[in-house]
Amino acid sequence: METTTKVDLGDFRLETRAWLEENCPESMRQPVKSTSDMYWGGRNAKFSSKDQRTWFEKMLKKKWIVPYWEKKYGGGGLTAEENNILIQEMSRLGCRKPLFSFGIAMLGPALLKFATEEQKLRYLPEIVEGKIWWCQGYSEPNAGSDLAGLQMKAKDKGDHYLINGSKVWTTYADNADWIFCLVRTNPDVAKHYGISFMLVDMSTIGVSVRPIKLISGKSPFCETFFDNVEVPKSNLIGTLNDGWTIAKYLLTHERQMIGGVGETDIKKEISEIAKDKLSMFSGQLDDSLLRAQIAKFEMDEKIFELTIQRIVDEDKSGKQSAALSSFFKYYGTELNIKREELLMQIGGNDALLWVANDHNDADAARRFCRSKGNTIEGGTSEIQLNIIAKRVLNLPS
Amino acid sequence: MLLILTEEQKMLKQAATEFLQTNSPLESFRELRDNNYKSFDPKVWEGFVEMGWTALTIPESYGGLDFGYTGLGQILEETGKTLTKSPLISSILLSASAIRLSDNEMLKAKWLPELMNGKTLMSLALDEQSFFDLNLIESTAVLSEDNFIINGVKKMVIDACNSNYLIVVARLNDSISLFLVDSNSEGVNIKTDILMDAGSYSSIDFNNVNVPAKNQLNIKIEGEKILKSTLDIGAIGLSCEMLGSVQAAFDQTIEYIKEREQFGTKIGSYQGLQHRAADLFCEIELCKSIVIKALQCIDNEDENLSHYAHLAKAKLGEVLKQTSNEAIQMHGGIGVTDDVNIGFYLKRARVIQRLLGDTNYHLNCIAKQKGY
Numbered sequence: 001m002e003t004t005t006k007v008d009l010g011d012f013r014l015e016t017r018a019w020l021e022e023n024c025p026e027s028m029r030q031p032v033k034s035t036s037d038m039y040w041g042g043r044n045a046k047f048s049s050k051d052q053r054t055w056f057e058k059m060l061k062k063k064w065i066v067p068y069w070e071k072k073y074g075g076g077g078l079t080a081e082e083n084n085i086l087i088q089e090m091s092r093l094g095c096r097k098p099l100f101s102f103g104i105a106m107l108g109p110a111l112l113k114f115a116t117e118e119q120k121l122r123y124l125p126e127i128v129e130g131k132i133w134w135c136q137g138y139s140e141p142n143a144g145s146d147l148a149g150l151q152m153k154a155k156d157k158g159d160h161y162l163i164n165g166s167k168v169w170t171t172y173a174d175n176a177d178w179i180f181c182l183v184r185t186n187p188d189v190a191k192h193y194g195i196s197f198m199l200v201d202m203s204t205i206g207v208s209v210r211p212i213k214l215i216s217g218k219s220p221f222c223e224t225f226f227d228n229v230e231v232p233k234s235n236l237i238g239t240l241n242d243g244w245t246i247a248k249y250l251l252t253h254e255r256q257m258i259g260g261v262g263e264t265d266i267k268k269e270i271s272e273i274a275k276d277k278l279s280m281f282s283g284q285l286d287d288s289l290l291r292a293q294i295a296k297f298e299m300d301e302k303i304f305e306l307t308i309q310r311i312v313d314e315d316k317s318g319k320q321s322a323a324l325s326s327f328f329k330y331y332g333t334e335l336n337i338k339r340e341e342l343l344m345q346i347g348g349n350d351a352l353l354w355v356a357n358d359h360n361d362a363d364a365a366r367r368f369c370r371s372k373g374n375t376i377e378g379g380t381s382e383i384q385l386n387i388i389a390k391r392v393l394n395l396p397s
Numbered sequence: 398m399l400l401i402l403t404e405e406q407k408m409l410k411q412a413a414t415e416f417l418q419t420n421s422p423l424e425s426f427r428e429l430r431d432n433n434y435k436s437f438d439p440k441v442w443e444g445f446v447e448m449g450w451t452a453l454t455i456p457e458s459y460g461g462l463d464f465g466y467t468g469l470g471q472i473l474e475e476t477g478k479t480l481t482k483s484p485l486i487s488s489i490l491l492s493a494s495a496i497r498l499s500d501n502e503m504l505k506a507k508w509l510p511e512l513m514n515g516k517t518l519m520s521l522a523l524d525e526q527s528f529f530d531l532n533l534i535e536s537t538a539v540l541s542e543d544n545f546i547i548n549g550v551k552k553m554v555i556d557a558c559n560s561n562y563l564i565v566v567a568r569l570n571d572s573i574s575l576f577l578v579d580s581n582s583e584g585v586n587i588k589t590d591i592l593m594d595a596g597s598y599s600s601i602d603f604n605n606v607n608v609p610a611k612n613q614l615n616i617k618i619e620g621e622k623i624l625k626s627t628l629d630i631g632a633i634g635l636s637c638e639m640l641g642s643v644q645a646a647f648d649q650t651i652e653y654i655k656e657r658e659q660f661g662t663k664i665g666s667y668q669g670l671q672h673r674a675a676d677l678f679c680e681i682e683l684c685k686s687i688v689i690k691a692l693q694c695i696d697n698e699d700e701n702l703s704h705y706a707h708l709a710k711a712k713l714g715e716v717l718k719q720t721s722n723e724a725i726q727m728h729g730g731i732g733v734t735d736d737v738n739i740g741f742y743l744k745r746a747r748v749i750q751r752l753l754g755d756t757n758y759h760l761n762c763i764a765k766q767k768g769y
Contacts, residue, residue, distance in 0.1 A: 295760040307686040310400035389671035396666040
């Protein structure tokens with residue numbers, strides 16, 4: 001247990017606000033517009049501006065890259081309340097995240113819960129310092145919705161494992177240094193019980209990567225191939241053949257992230273955009289059908305926010321909410337694709353731009369195309385509904 | 398403020414569940430209906446009074462419990478599950494709220510305790526057309542010496558057949574005023590219909606009805622302000638009942654599809670039903686959130702009360718419609734017979750979703766509030 005000196009939260013807020021105002025460069029308070037606005041770290045890390053570097057280094061020195069991890073792992077040791085204040089103050093100023101990282105949001109929670117102390121001390125500080133860019137290797141060409149049907153094999157060769165197979169939807173694998181994978185370590189038992197969770201250095205001989213081009217025209221995802229890749233035994237996380245427990249734990253985190261839970265950036269209201277773009281007559285949008293769709297959407301968006309708040313409050317008061325990550329993932333992503341659909345409608349022909357002279361305008365169509373993946377990645381909407389039907393409603397199979 | 402019930406509120410809800418399951422289960426609704434559409438069971442109403450539920454929203458200075466609307470909302474939610482008919486909506490949720498919001502001390506001191514005791518019943522006489530719309534109020538009040546003379550036609554007045562008094566909304570010098578009118582006054586002619594939910598709703602003619610000047614609810618504050626707050630509270634209270642009905646109809650349907658077999662298997666194992674049930678589950682989670690938020694807004698006198706009232710009634714109207722339709726469809730053939738109770742929710746849904754404005758009405762209000 002680490003002891004943190006209990007400081008008055010009001011003081012903490014004022015100090016945090018003052019520190020951010022002094023140290024966050026003006027350009028780092030602008031909304032993220034393109035991937036170059038995000039710093040991902042890694043072995044080949046490149047800062048796209050001097051301000052980006054300054055901001056990262058100041059936050060690193062302040063121990064605020066992952067403020068809520070314990071100090072021995074490179075975190076800031078903040079309490080949940082302090083961390084909330086920091087998030088609120090960053091959001092108030094519009095501060096960008098100093099480091100974008102799957103290590104923080106996806107691998108970190110698994111290591112904290114399932115890794116040995118030695119593994120934690122080795123991998124967590126590297127994540128905080130942005131030294132390693134992590135990617136995730138879950139899905140396979142024949143294991144999408146049926147993730148537990150994954151086939152990539154890791155054979156026990158005495159002093160190491162030998163991995164053969166491939167992974168798809170490995171986000172930014174073309175830039176990543178390490179990958180955390182689900183692998184099959186026992187093919188002879190029921191599919192959920194023969195899976196293990198392993199870490200693999202992408203520079204190992206036999207690892208290769210091919211980017212996948214999406215309908216949005218961009219390539220955030222890759223396919224990653226493993227051809228006789230040797231992995232040290234110490235790279236196994238948790239118990240052999242119990243990787244599915246870790247996978248489920250991490251998918252819960254991932255679903256909440258895709259569903260928008262805990263998201264700090266405040267999206268502009270659809271109706272505000274519509275008022276700017278569309279013709280009005282005596283204070284009302286001319287297109288009365290669109291007006292009704294917007295009102296319905298904003299109702300659901302607002303009430304979904306309240307629902308996140310209510311469920312967090314119930315959680316705090318000790319009520320266990322079963323399989324609710326599936327609810328968040330399903331409802332949050334369905335709302336998001338409705339939002340992008342409405343933005344296409346509101347944007348009119350301008351929203352169709354693909355290659356435009358003015359770069360800033362050519363975003364809506366690509367965002368729309370990208371949003372189509374939201375209800376598929378991290379478990380499709382249909383899979384989430386299956387989970388709710390079986391685990392919450394206890395409907396028969 | 399946390400979006401959860403306090404311990405006291407949870408206990409109240411629990412007490413309501415037990416009382417209603419014992420004294421007024423869903424089957425009682427059928428009995429009342431088959432007993433010539435009786436509008437409520439006086440014994441059950443006495444029970445409500447004894448349990449203190451009619452006093453929850455009455456300030457202590459008038460002998461009430463001052464427990465708050467979040468408490469009343471729990472009772473209403475439970476009555477939505479059992480479809481228990483009572484004057485709780487007409488007398489307490491609507492009429493007592495209007496009087497409580499009024500600045501006529503004499504009226505408050507005299508009638509709040511009476512309403513709380515359950516002896517005097519009141520109804521709010523507002524609608525004049527087939528649609529809920531505040532702009533369509535044409536009834537008039539004219540001051541003549543010590544009396545107001547009221548003329549007009551009111552419709553859809555809940556439980557007016559049982560009420561001793563009516564709170565009548567009328568135009569006085571072009572602005573909205575509210576008047577407490579004795580139902581037995583000369584010139585008041587009440588005709589009562591039964592609607593599809595087996596409830597009693599009245600059309601009332603006011604033909605040169607004399608009302609003592611001291612019976613005006615709004616003295617210094619604007620009548621419209623009292624009315625709008627009453628309607629916000631009313632919409633939220635109705636949303637509570639709707640939430641109860643949504644949950645009960647959903648739960649009963651889930652139980653049914655777990656038991657019913659066709660093709661040698663439980664029909665609840667079919668994905669065609671599972672996905673629709675799971676989608677409803679999500680919508681119901683949203684309903685719970687907006688209802689508790691809106692109730693807390695009443696008790697905290699939140700400045701955005703009307704926004705949350707619109708959100709609540711709009712969302713609950715939508716989801717109750719979806720749930721009551723799905724409940725029938727998933728019950729299949731038996732769902733369209735009067736042998737089972739599931740159809741009660743459909744018929745109540747169609748009435749309550751219209752009372753004080755339907756989903757479209759409230760969405761329109763939200764859009765106007767946000768300037769589009």
